[in-house]
Amino acid sequence: MRPREPPPRAPQGRQGESHRPPAPSSAGSLSPVGAGIPQRGRTAHRDCRKARAAGGRARLVAMATAGGERGVRGRRGREALRAREAGAEGRRRSRPHVGSVPARARCASGARLLTRATAGQLGPRPRASWFGAAARPDSCMTPPAPPRDFVSVLLSPQQGLDGSQSPRSRSCWRKWKQLSRLQRNVILFLLAFLLLCGLLSYISVADQWTAPAGRSAEEHKMRPAKPPVLPAPQKADAKAEHVPGVLPQKPPRHFRRGPPNLQIRAPDKGSKDMRQGDTQRREEAEGGARQKENAQRRIVSWRGAVIEPEQGTEAPSRKADAPTGPALQATRIQNQPGSPNGRQKAVIEAFRHAWTGYRKFAWGHDELKPVSRSFSEWFGLGLTLIDALDTMWILNLKKEFKEARTWVSKKLVFQKDVDVNLFESTIRILGGLLSAYHLSGDHLFLEKAEDFGNRLLPAFQTPSKIPYSDVNIGTGVAHPPRWTSDSTVAEVTSIQLEFRELSRLTGVKKFQEAAEEVTRHVHSLSGKKDGLVPMFINTHTGLFTHTGVFTLGARADSYYEYLLKQWIQGGKKETQLLEDYIAGIEGIKRHLLHKSEPRKLTFVGELTHGRFSAKMDHLVCFLPGTLALGAHHGLPAEHMELAQALMDTCYQMNRQMETGLSPEIVHFNLYPQTTQKDVQVKPADRHNLLRPETVESLFYLYRFTGDRKYQDWGWEILQSFNTYTRVPSGGFSSISNVQDPRNPQPRDKMESFFLGETLKYLYLLFSDDPDLLSLDTYVFNTEAHPLPIWAPA
Numbered sequence: 001m002r003p004r005e006p007p008p009r010a011p012q013g014r015q016g017e018s019h020r021p022p023a024p025s026s027a028g029s030l031s032p033v034g035a036g037i038p039q040r041g042r043t044a045h046r047d048c049r050k051a052r053a054a055g056g057r058a059r060l061v062a063m064a065t066a067g068g069e070r071g072v073r074g075r076r077g078r079e080a081l082r083a084r085e086a087g088a089e090g091r092r093r094s095r096p097h098v099g100s101v102p103a104r105a106r107c108a109s110g111a112r113l114l115t116r117a118t119a120g121q122l123g124p125r126p127r128a129s130w131f132g133a134a135a136r137p138d139s140c141m142t143p144p145a146p147p148r149d150f151v152s153v154l155l156s157p158q159q160g161l162d163g164s165q166s167p168r169s170r171s172c173w174r175k176w177k178q179l180s181r182l183q184r185n186v187i188l189f190l191l192a193f194l195l196l197c198g199l200l201s202y203i204s205v206a207d208q209w210t211a212p213a214g215r216s217a218e219e220h221k222m223r224p225a226k227p228p229v230l231p232a233p234q235k236a237d238a239k240a241e242h243v244p245g246v247l248p249q250k251p252p253r254h255f256r257r258g259p260p261n262l263q264i265r266a267p268d269k270g271s272k273d274m275r276q277g278d279t280q281r282r283e284e285a286e287g288g289a290r291q292k293e294n295a296q297r298r299i300v301s302w303r304g305a306v307i308e309p310e311q312g313t314e315a316p317s318r319k320a321d322a323p324t325g326p327a328l329q330a331t332r333i334q335n336q337p338g339s340p341n342g343r344q345k346a347v348i349e350a351f352r353h354a355w356t357g358y359r360k361f362a363w364g365h366d367e368l369k370p371v372s373r374s375f376s377e378w379f380g381l382g383l384t385l386i387d388a389l390d391t392m393w394i395l396n397l398k399k400e401f402k403e404a405r406t407w408v409s410k411k412l413v414f415q416k417d418v419d420v421n422l423f424e425s426t427i428r429i430l431g432g433l434l435s436a437y438h439l440s441g442d443h444l445f446l447e448k449a450e451d452f453g454n455r456l457l458p459a460f461q462t463p464s465k466i467p468y469s470d471v472n473i474g475t476g477v478a479h480p481p482r483w484t485s486d487s488t489v490a491e492v493t494s495i496q497l498e499f500r501e502l503s504r505l506t507g508v509k510k511f512q513e514a515a516e517e518v519t520r521h522v523h524s525l526s527g528k529k530d531g532l533v534p535m536f537i538n539t540h541t542g543l544f545t546h547t548g549v550f551t552l553g554a555r556a557d558s559y560y561e562y563l564l565k566q567w568i569q570g571g572k573k574e575t576q577l578l579e580d581y582i583a584g585i586e587g588i589k590r591h592l593l594h595k596s597e598p599r600k601l602t603f604v605g606e607l608t609h610g611r612f613s614a615k616m617d618h619l620v621c622f623l624p625g626t627l628a629l630g631a632h633h634g635l636p637a638e639h640m641e642l643a644q645a646l647m648d649t650c651y652q653m654n655r656q657m658e659t660g661l662s663p664e665i666v667h668f669n670l671y672p673q674t675t676q677k678d679v680q681v682k683p684a685d686r687h688n689l690l691r692p693e694t695v696e697s698l699f700y701l702y703r704f705t706g707d708r709k710y711q712d713w714g715w716e717i718l719q720s721f722n723t724y725t726r727v728p729s730g731g732f733s734s735i736s737n738v739q740d741p742r743n744p745q746p747r748d749k750m751e752s753f754f755l756g757e758t759l760k761y762l763y764l765l766f767s768d769d770p771d772l773l774s775l776d777t778y779v780f781n782t783e784a785h786p787l788p789i790w791a792p793a
Helices: 039-064 075-093 101-118 172-178 181-222 269-296 329-335 342-361 383-387 389-394 398-411 422-440 443-460 496-506 510-524 557-569 575-592 618-632 637-655 693-705 709-724 753-765
Strands: 300-302 305-307 367-369 374-376 419-421 470-472 486-488 536-538 593-595 602-604 606-608 611-613 615-617 665-668 778-780 786-788
Touching (some): 342 367, 389 422, 389 753, 637 709
C-alpha cells in the first residue's frame, strides 16, 4: 500500500508573520469551526476528525500490546498500527480555535503530521513548552502532552491483535519473566512455607502412627519373665464383684457413638454380706497360693515382702543414711504388714482398677484419659507413675511397684527441653521419689531426686530470691508465667519440706538454703492481715501484690499447712514457723470464719477488700486435718474443736450432693431460709476432680480421736467414687456434675493425685493400726508423700 502524498506546504510570509488566506466567497459553505479556512485547510481539518475517531481505539490497543509493533504479527498489522498511532498524534495536534490563525495553522500542521505518519516518517514528538507551544523551527503551536495512562483491555480468546482468529499462546516461562522480582520472591516464599508445613505435618502424623506400636513393644518388654505373684492388671476387673462395696462390672456394650457408660447404680446392700464371705474365701485361697509360691522363690527380703531381686538395685549409701535418724523407726510399716481388712481390700481393688487403665492406655505418660482410653501430657515425666510409687508400697502391691521401678530406672530421663511448674513438680515428682526412697531403701530413687532437684534450682535465681513459677529442666532457663511477673504465695512457700529433706539426705545444703530463704523473706514482709497473706508475690521486688484479697483456697492454702509441717519436720525447734502458723489461724478465726443457715455449719470464706464472701473451695477441707495435727503436737485444744466443726462441714459438702461427692466450690447460705440448704452450688462449680482433701482430714481426725464415724464417712465417699466415676475399661474419671446422678458427665481425666493421695488416705483411714505410718514418725507433704521427722517427739 503506497503512502498518501503529503499536501504542499503553505507559503510563508516574512519572519514572524503567517500567510493569511483570502476570505471565502460564501459564508454558508463553511462550518463555524472551519470559517475562513481554504479548501486545503478544510481537507486537513476533516482528516484530523477522522484520525480522532480512530486514534482513541489505536491508543488502547497500542498501550495494551506493551510496545506496539512487538505484539503484532504480519505486515498488515504493522501498517495498521502505524496509521492508528499517526491518527492519534494528529488528533492531539489539530484542535483549532474558532477564527484564529494559529488554529488554522495547527490544523494544517495536523494534516502534515497525518501524511507523514502514513508515510512512516513520523519521528519523535517535540517537547511542549510550559504554555503548550511546541518548540519547533516553525511557529506551529502544539498542545501539552497528555498523561500516559495504562489501560487493560480484555481481548477475545478467538481473535488476536492483528485480526487473526488464532489465539496468542504464551508459555509459563514468559509469564514468569513478566512478573516483578518482588512478586516472584513472594511466590517462592509461599511455596517454601507450604512445603515446610507439609513436612512437619507428616512428621507429627508419623509419630502418632508409630506411638501405639512402640508402646506395645515396651509393654511386652516390661512383662516379667515369670508369672507374677499378684493377678495381672488386665484381670483386675474379672472378680471385682466379689469386693465389698464395689458394684459388679458388666462387660461394656458396644455403642455406635459416645464413651463407655459409667456406673450410676447404687450398691446392692442386700448382698453385701454374701460378697464379703466370698471375698474372704477367695483371699484365703490366694494367700495360700502366694505363700507356696513365695517359698519356692525365696531369694531376698523386700522389707517384709519376699520377691526376686532387681538387678541394679543398690542399698542407700552411708552419705545418705548418716543423717537420717528416723530411718530405723521408719521400717515399722515393712516389718510385719498386717492383713488388710475388708474396706482396705476395696481400696486395693480400686487402685488396681485405676492402675489397669493407666498401664494399658497411658503407660509412662503423665495422666490417663479413661473414657477415650488414651493419655494426656503435662510434663512428659510419667507423673501418675511417680506419684503412685509410695502408694503401691503401702498397699503392698509388689508386682506393680516392681514394674514402676523398672520404668524409673530405664525410662525416666530429666534431660528434656520442657518447662515444668516448680510447685507441682516438687510436690509430685521430688516428693514422690524421696518418699519411695524412704519406704523402699532403693538408692535409685534418691539419685533421681537429686538430679531433679538440681534442675529445679535455676528457678530461685531472681533479684528477690522469690522463685519463678516455671523452669526448663533441660536448658535451666526459668521464667514467670507469660501473663504476669508474679508467683503464687502458696507455690513458693510449699516446696520447703522436699528441698530441706533433699539436703539432709545428700549433704548438699544449697537446696535447703534456697527454700528457707523464701520462708524468711515472706516472714519479714508487710501487707499481711493478722497473719493472713495475699495470694501473689512479685519475683522482682519481692513484695506482695493484689493485696486486700485473702483466702484459704487456691494460691494460698498450703502456705499455712507448710508452716506447721516444717515446724514438725525440724523437731519443733523453729519458733518463727510456729508463730506465723498460730497468727494465721487467729486471722482465720477473726476474719474468715462464719456459720451457715439453717444448720449452723462452720465454714471458711474469703475476704476481698473488706467484703466477706461465703465462698469456700473444696481445697479448704485440708484445714481440719492440719488443725488436728497441730493439736496433736501440743497446740491449743481449741484447734481440735475447730477441726471437728470444719470436718462436719466438709462432710456435708459431699452428703448434700446427689452423687455424694463434693463440688469444686460451694457457697453457703447466710440467711435463715427453711426452703434452702446450707450448701449452694453454681453451675460452673459443680464438677469433681477426685480431690483428696476431705478424706485427708478424715484420716487425721480418725487417727487422733478414734471416732469410727470418720471411717464411715470415708467409706461413703469411696462408694460414691466407685458408683459415679469408675470407668469399666479401667480408671476413674472426674465428673462435671455432682448434682446429676443419672448423667454425671465424665470429663475424661484421672488426675495423678487420685492414686497418689485420695486412695492412699482412704487406705490409711480404714487401717486399724495406728503405727502404720505413724504421725509421730512421718509428716506428709501436700501431695500425701510421707517424709520422716528429723527428731521425732
